[in-house]
Every structure is written in C-alpha cells, then in structure tokens.
Amino acid sequence: MEINGHTRMAAVVAQPIKHSLSPFIHNLAFELTNENGVYLAWEVESEDLGAIIENVKRLNMYGVNISMPYKHDVIDFVDYLTDEARLIGAVNTVVNFDGELIGHNTDGIGFFKALEPFDFDVKNQTMTMIGGGGAAIAIIAQAALLGVKKINVLARRSQSFEPLSARLEKLSALTETEILLTDLSVTDEIQKQLTESQLLVNATSVGMDGESQPLPNELRLSEQCLVVDAIYKVPETPFLRWSKAQGATTSNGLGMLLHQAAASFEMWTGKKMPTDKIEQKLRDKIRYE
DSSP states (O other): OOOOOOOOEEEESSSSSOOOOOOHHHHHHHHHHTOOOOEEEEEEGGGHHHHHHHHHHHHHHOOEEEEOTTTTGGGGSSEEEEEHHHHTTTTSEEEETEEEEEEEOOOOHHHHHHGGGGGGTTTTOEEEOOSSSSEEEEEEHHHHHTOOOOEEEEOOOTTTTHHHHHHHHHHHHHTTEEEEEEEETOHHHHHHHHHHHEEEEEEESSSSSSOOSSTTTTTOOOOOOEEEEEOOOSSSSHHHHHHTTTEEEEOOOOHHHHHHHHHHHHHHHHOOOOOOHHHHHHHHHHHOO
16 A cells, blocks of 8 residues: 555554564555555653553554553553453553544454364363463453353462462452462372363463473373464474374464454454465464564
C-alpha cells in the first residue's frame, strides 16, 4: 500500500523491541487486506510511556501493542479494561475506539484460537501449565473464562513462588476455578497431575537453547494429551520431541504469536487477518533469521 495522507499507524511499544516479529506480521496483514495502515516498533523509556499512549489519541492511531516491561504499567493510561485484561492484570493491546483507549489482552485468546485446528475445547478439561510468568497467567485466565475444569501450575520454588501462589489463589477465587500450584521438584505429585491432564503447556523459556527440558524425562503423559510449547523460535524443542515420542499431539508457540496478533488486528481494523497466508511466510522468516 502507498503511504499517504490517509495512512493510519499502529505500533508495538516495549524495551527492547527491535527483535519483534510484530511489524512483519501486521504490515503483511495490512498489505493482504488492502488496509491503508503501517505498523512500527517503538523502544520507549518508562518515563515516556504515558506520553506515547496519549499520542495514540492525538495521532488518531489504530492503537498499540504492548510488550515487556510495560504490560502492567500501561493500565494507568487507558480509559477502560476488558474482563480478560482486568483478570490477567496486564494489557498487550490498546485500541483507540472513538477517542477512548480500551486495554485488552489477546495472549490467551490467541493461544486457544491456535488450538482450533486440533479440535480441542478446554471446557471441562484439566490442563497443566509449566511456569507462572506473564504468558502463563494470560493462558490460565483465559482457560478459566472458557470453563476449564482444573488447572495444575508447575513452578520452581524460587523467590517468585509465594507471590505466584497468592496470585493464583486470587485468580481461582475470581473465576471459581480450581487452580493448584506445585513445586517442580515434587515429581510424584506432578506425575499424578500429568496423568489426569488433557492439555500440557510449557510457558517458560526452558528449551530456547534447543537442549533443555522443563520436565524430567522419566515422567509419562496421559493418552491423547495435547502438548504446546509457547516457544516459537525453536520449531521443535526438546520438550516437544519428548512429548511426541510418547504419542502426544504437539504444537509450538507460533500459532499463539500469530493469533494474538490477529485478534489485535481485527480490533483495530474490523478485518480478519489472513493468518493462513501469513503463517508460512512467518515460518520462513523465523527459519532464516
């Protein structure tokens, strides 16, 4: 598309952000849908965040995506929060809706949208989550909103363990969903949880090196378990290879990356992102970077 006086902007705001694939995804989507827009990546210092968000209104932008470390801080600068964003306590998408800024979180939405080709419905199912960071919380919250039966969360007993426990207790109370936090070193209990789980998710960075595994190799998965690794820059992590060797259906995090972007794109433009056309180009870009 030709950039002209009618071109509108969107951007991703974070620190750092130059490595982001979001400009590639959204600019390709603008092109494929004939939408007169452009998407940029802005590295922003914390003291400038408020001014940047205010400029979304002043410049009549579509909105912005928010990445680390500003997903919580940006809440102070939006006019409204969606149920998902309020529950997660983080915003990854700001939508300029008639001059008012709406804070959304599309991470969990994108995660479960990516599972549709596997004909998986989390309602009334048991899932196990490895990790308790921002991506994990977004997926956990969305699973609760979708009616999951039970969520097991596995995390290492570090300084963040007790704060995570308190956060999950609050999330459990708000959604009336059973959420159980377990120390990753308690393998007997973890084995019981894996046996009852229909969905297993790794939301940690373990495996990004192509060698590490977040769970002990001797653990066994339940039959017909769907296993997802949120890592997308390694096409098949050791965790996914271990799962596949046990007969599990597996997927990496590329689908979540693409579909959380697609949700943002539709909120901004009212158009469906052509994810089927973008996915292979995205795979190729990741492969050759």
